[in-house]
Amino acid sequence: MKPMFSIHAGEFLVGDHVERQFPKLRVWVPSRDTGIDLLVTDSAAQSTVSIQVKASRDYLPTHVDPRYRSDIAACGWWNFNRAKLEGSAASFWVLVLIGLDHTRTDFLVVPPDELLGRLEAIHGESATLRTYFWVTKSGRCFETRGLGKTDLALIAAGDFESPVREVTGWLNNWTCLDVLATGGGRL
Numbered sequence: 001m002k003p004m005f006s007i008h009a010g011e012f013l014v015g016d017h018v019e020r021q022f023p024k025l026r027v028w029v030p031s032r033d034t035g036i037d038l039l040v041t042d043s044a045a046q047s048t049v050s051i052q053v054k055a056s057r058d059y060l061p062t063h064v065d066p067r068y069r070s071d072i073a074a075c076g077w078w079n080f081n082r083a084k085l086e087g088s089a090a091s092f093w094v095l096v097l098i099g100l101d102h103t104r105t106d107f108l109v110v111p112p113d114e115l116l117g118r119l120e121a122i123h124g125e126s127a128t129l130r131t132y133f134w135v136t137k138s139g140r141c142f143e144t145r146g147l148g149k150t151d152l153a154l155i156a157a158g159d160f161e162s163p164v165r166e167v168t169g170w171l172n173n174w175t176c177l178d179v180l181a182t183g184g185g186r187l
Helices: 009-021 066-071 082-086 112-123 149-157 175-181
Strands: 026-028 038-041 048-056 072-081 092-098 105-110 128-136 141-143
Touching: 009 026, 009 038, 009 048, 009 092, 009 105, 038 175, 048 072, 048 175, 066 072, 066 149, 072 082, 072 092, 072 105, 082 112, 082 128, 092 112, 092 128, 105 112, 112 128, 112 141, 128 149
Parallel strands: 048 092
Antiparallel strands: 026 038, 038 048, 072 128, 092 105, 128 141
């Protein structure tokens, strides 16, 4: 028998996080796949934020110098279909990064057009956008695909600067739900 629907672990982690951090909000699972994995509403179900969830297993590339591995909290990799990202109906994409020590989970919460623009600025306009995101234990987050060992070491040490590659502003930034939690309008 084929199940009607199921959620994957990343969707569960996002839903659980939202319900714990915003107890007045409600998380809904759509009954069919339309490119939106979760709907988050206010308690009266009058205002909505739609979310597409993408998860990655814990991942630390083997080429990272062992001296810097202890400074990295989480690493994840994704292959995004450019057309799906470009045509996304979701208000936000949430990328789930499982901590390397399995004691933490981080989330990049980003509008799809912003994510697409950033990835195109770094990698060009190919049909598949391959990307790695790293979270440091100091709380910074970077897109690292294509960087050399020197830059990766600088990221781990907290000394790397790149406005296009740094995405710390989206890291665990759930302000997109604040308007719902405070009784505001639809996003």
